[in-house]
Amino acid sequence: MVTTTSTRPKPRPRDRAGTEGTILDAVSRLILRDGLSGVGINALAREAGVDKVLIYRYFGDLDGLYRAYAEHGDFWWTVEEMLAATDGATDAADALKRGLRHHAAAMRQRPVTLAVIAAEPTNRTALVVALEEVREKRSIELMEKEAARHGGWGDVDIAAVTALLAAAIDYLAARALRIRVYGGVEIKTNKDWERVLATVDAMIDGVFMAAFPSNPKEKS
Amino acid sequence: MVTTTSTRPKPRPRDRAGTEGTILDAVSRLILRDGLSGVGINALAREAGVDKVLIYRYFGDLDGLYRAYAEHGDFWWTVEEMLAATDGATDAADALKRGLRHHAAAMRQRPVTLAVIAAEPTNRTALVVALEEVREKRSIELMEKEAARHGGWGDVDIAAVTALLAAAIDYLAARALRIRVYGGVEIKTNKDWERVLATVDAMIDGVFMAAFPSNPKEKS
DNA sequence: CGTATATGTCACCGAATGGTGACAACAACA
DNA sequence: TGTTGTTGTCACCATTCGGTGACATATACG
Known part of the structure; x- marks a missing residue:
């Protein structure tokens, strides 16, 4: 018989690298939609569909997240x-x-x-x-x-x-x-x-x- | 016997024009200190030492306050x-x-x-x-x-x-x-x-x- | 004088914020 | 097998936010 998955719909797969990528992608989307000031912990977690505690665990704080994001993307000409x-x-x-x-x-x-x-x-x-x-x-x-x-x-x-x-x-x-x-x-x-x-x-x-x-x- | 003024220290004088001026001055100070995004109802009321309900009464909302402020000041060359x-x-x-x-x-x-x-x-x-x-x-x-x-x-x-x-x-x-x-x-x-x-x-x-x-x- | 209104004060509301502690479940390793 | 650490989920905290209703009192006007 089917387990009652209706109460726990989508357990995010255990994949740290993937989750980090999801978060960083959400940063881009949020910056484009709401500007840099729209990037807060709560809004970001919501946008990424990720619990905010993971952002703290993986990036420390907002500054750590920003630093990771700065190294991750292509922002300038070389x-x-x-x-x-x-x-x-x-x-x-x-x-x-x-x-x-x-x-x-x-x-x-x-x-x-x-x-x-x-x-x-x-x-x-x-x-x-x-x-x-x-x-x-x-x-x-x-x-x-x-x-x-x-x-x-x-x-x-x-x-x-x-x-x-x-x-x-x-x-x-x-x-x-x-x-x-x-x-x-x-x-x-x-x-x-x-x-x-x-x-x-x-x-x-x-x-x-x-x-x-x-x-x-x-x-x- | 002195009335217990210690609990009600400084009843702001009843002077609408003066209060409006106080609020508009606080807008300038707030913009200079925290930037335009620092101008919120609560922060502004705090900075002006005025109850925020007066801001609503006299200016309607933040946009009304901004419009009044825009007409009040000297922002450009003529x-x-x-x-x-x-x-x-x-x-x-x-x-x-x-x-x-x-x-x-x-x-x-x-x-x-x-x-x-x-x-x-x-x-x-x-x-x-x-x-x-x-x-x-x-x-x-x-x-x-x-x-x-x-x-x-x-x-x-x-x-x-x-x-x-x-x-x-x-x-x-x-x-x-x-x-x-x-x-x-x-x-x-x-x-x-x-x-x-x-x-x-x-x-x-x-x-x-x-x-x-x-x-x-x-x-x- | 009495009364209405303008002015000011206070207490609250729901929502959103940044942040933390506790717990469940899966994986790797002994 | 049992243990340990990682990943993810949830509940909660204090603070700030914009906004509103109720109340007190000074002033103007009858």
């Missing part, structure tokens, strides 16, 4: 990837343009990263800090390698230019998750973004042209 | 103020440079506004929406008036340029409330900001120069 994207650039300005376009594309296809960036100013959890560290490290390493490739940046304050433009792209991309307009400029479609990136190109051209006025760029 | 700041500009590029410098200064001296901006992507409350509306309205009005002053913007996509640079400034200023570095660029002191704003100037010069290559710096 330096190799970026060097490949800027390979064949005709000069430093061209490399920067290609790099920022790759950056924009990489951000836009990682909504979880964007959600974390959106939460950065107000939610300084271990996940935010871990992702920031990766970004700082990779951008500095990339800038050194690009500088070596192109023999420096001339009179251009490349760190400030890059910081300004990357900050604008990050902010607009994170904002576009939910709001999709800023200062009258739409940021919804690929076409909208092409407009923004064309302007980024123009500003880069301009700032390099101003620094090297004797070497004007010919546009076809 | 169009008149901005036109004065850009008065005497030699050309459109110069006007944009002066305008963005004034924008940066105006933002940096309004930490409450910065805290609201920081919360924008994740906290779509009535206060955030109200402040966004003011910003959109004023920036569009300003751009029209500046365009009339300088006879248009030539081939420059002024909306995109302004949006990018203002987004970068807003993001960096909001971030500087707590973090103070981005992409290796410090954003602490006035000197740090002068470096960033000089780069903004250079990019504006560049993009206008690229749009008017035959007319480097001349006014008809």
